[in-house]
Amino acid sequence: MKALKMISIVTVLLALFAACTTTENQQEAENAPAENQIIITAEQFTSSNMELGKITLQYFSERIRATGMIDVPPQYKADVSVYYGGTVKDVRLLAGQSVKKGATLFTLENPDYVQMQQDYLTAKSRLNYLRAEYERQKKLFAENVASQKKYLKAESDYFTVLSDFKALGQKLRLLNIDPESLDYNKVATFTEIKAPIDGYVTQVNITRGQFLSPNEVAISIVNTEHLHLELKVFEKDITKIKKGQSIRFRLPDNDTDYYEGLVFLVGQAVYSPERTINVHGHLKNEALSSQFIPGMYIEAEILVDEAQYPALPSDAVVSVENASYILVKKSFANNQYIFVQEAVKIGKSNDGYTQILNADRFGEAEILIKGAFNLIH
Incomplete structure (x- = not known):
C-alpha cells in the first residue's frame, strides 16, 4: 500500500516537471526573435556609433563631367604698358601685392616728355x-x-x-600729365603710371633703370572679386547643358571638399582637336572667391535632369545576393532596440544617397542609417 502511494507521488512530480519544462520552452519560443529581426542593446548601439534616420527627399541628376x-x-584683368617709352625711374611692387585703381605703379622719365610739354605750352601761347x-x-x-586772302590765312x-x-593735350593725358595744370614753372621730366583697376599684381616685368618700350607689358593686375569657371565639355554632351544648371567642382588634390556654381553661358564654337565647347559658370557663393586663384585647375560635374526623390544615406542600404535591405526600427524596450530586416527597391545613387523606389x-x-552593414545577412 505504501509502495503504491510512493509510485503515485513520483508520477505526479514527473508530470509537473514535464509541464513546467514545456511551459518554459513555449515562453522562450514566443520571446525568441523572428528570422528577420535583429536585437541590439542600447550599449551596443552607442558604442558602434549607430544612427537612426528617416527617408527624405534628395536631389538626383545625371552628371556631365568637365575639366x-x-x-x-576680361574687364577684371589688366596688362599695364605705356604709349611712349621711357626709363624706369622707380618701381616698388611685388607679385601678390594689392593695388587700388589710380595708385602709382611705377615712374618713367624721358627727355621727350619735356619736349611734349614745351610744345604744348608753345602752342597754347601762339593760340x-x-x-x-x-x-x-x-x-x-x-x-x-x-x-579774303588775309582772312583765309589767319583762319588756317x-x-x-x-x-x-x-x-598735344591728348598725348600728355596718355602720359598721365594733366595739360590744364601745366605752366612754364611746372614742366616734369617723368610721368607716373597708374593702376587702371583694383586688384593684385600677378607679374612685374620691369626693373629700375630698364628702358620700357611702347606696348611692352610692364605689370599685370587681376581683380579676383568676380571669379568664374571656364569649363570644357565634349560636344556629344553639349545639347544637355542649359543656363542655370548646377555645377559641382573641386580642386584635383582635394577629394572631399566640393564647391557649387551655376551655368551662366554655353559657348557656340567647337574647339579642335579635343572637340570640346566652352561653358562659362559663376560661383553660387561669391564670398568663396578668396579661396581660389585665377588659373587653378578644377574638375567639375554639371548636373542635368535634376529632380527630387525619396532616398536614404547609402550606408543604410546593404546589398546581398542581388537584393537590397534596410533595418527598420520595430521597437525600443528594456534597453534594447528591435530592428526588422526589410527588402527595398533602389534607383539612382548620388552624393552618398540612394533612391528608394518603394x-x-x-x-x-x-x-x-549608420551601422547596418555588419548586421544584415
Missing part, C-alpha cells in the same frame, strides 16, 4: 595770338576792309595750331 580652370572676366588775329581778320573781311593758322594744341511602404518609420 577647366578658375578665371576672371591766344592767332585766335585774336583770326577774329580781327574775320571782322575786317565781313566789313570788306581786309582781303589759327585752326592748324588749335589742332596741334588739342593733339519609399511609401515605410512612411515615417525610423531606419538604421
Whole structure:
C-alpha cells in the first residue's frame, strides 16, 4: 500500500516537471526573435556609433563631367604698358601685392616728355595770338576792309595750331600729365603710371633703370572679386547643358571638399582637336572667391535632369545576393532596440544617397542609417 502511494507521488512530480519544462520552452519560443529581426542593446548601439534616420527627399541628376580652370572676366584683368617709352625711374611692387585703381605703379622719365610739354605750352601761347588775329581778320573781311586772302590765312593758322594744341593735350593725358595744370614753372621730366583697376599684381616685368618700350607689358593686375569657371565639355554632351544648371567642382588634390556654381553661358564654337565647347559658370557663393586663384585647375560635374526623390544615406542600404535591405526600427524596450530586416527597391545613387523606389511602404518609420552593414545577412 505504501509502495503504491510512493509510485503515485513520483508520477505526479514527473508530470509537473514535464509541464513546467514545456511551459518554459513555449515562453522562450514566443520571446525568441523572428528570422528577420535583429536585437541590439542600447550599449551596443552607442558604442558602434549607430544612427537612426528617416527617408527624405534628395536631389538626383545625371552628371556631365568637365575639366577647366578658375578665371576672371576680361574687364577684371589688366596688362599695364605705356604709349611712349621711357626709363624706369622707380618701381616698388611685388607679385601678390594689392593695388587700388589710380595708385602709382611705377615712374618713367624721358627727355621727350619735356619736349611734349614745351610744345604744348608753345602752342597754347601762339593760340591766344592767332585766335585774336583770326577774329580781327574775320571782322575786317565781313566789313570788306581786309582781303579774303588775309582772312583765309589767319583762319588756317589759327585752326592748324588749335589742332596741334588739342593733339598735344591728348598725348600728355596718355602720359598721365594733366595739360590744364601745366605752366612754364611746372614742366616734369617723368610721368607716373597708374593702376587702371583694383586688384593684385600677378607679374612685374620691369626693373629700375630698364628702358620700357611702347606696348611692352610692364605689370599685370587681376581683380579676383568676380571669379568664374571656364569649363570644357565634349560636344556629344553639349545639347544637355542649359543656363542655370548646377555645377559641382573641386580642386584635383582635394577629394572631399566640393564647391557649387551655376551655368551662366554655353559657348557656340567647337574647339579642335579635343572637340570640346566652352561653358562659362559663376560661383553660387561669391564670398568663396578668396579661396581660389585665377588659373587653378578644377574638375567639375554639371548636373542635368535634376529632380527630387525619396532616398536614404547609402550606408543604410546593404546589398546581398542581388537584393537590397534596410533595418527598420520595430521597437525600443528594456534597453534594447528591435530592428526588422526589410527588402527595398533602389534607383539612382548620388552624393552618398540612394533612391528608394518603394519609399511609401515605410512612411515615417525610423531606419538604421549608420551601422547596418555588419548586421544584415
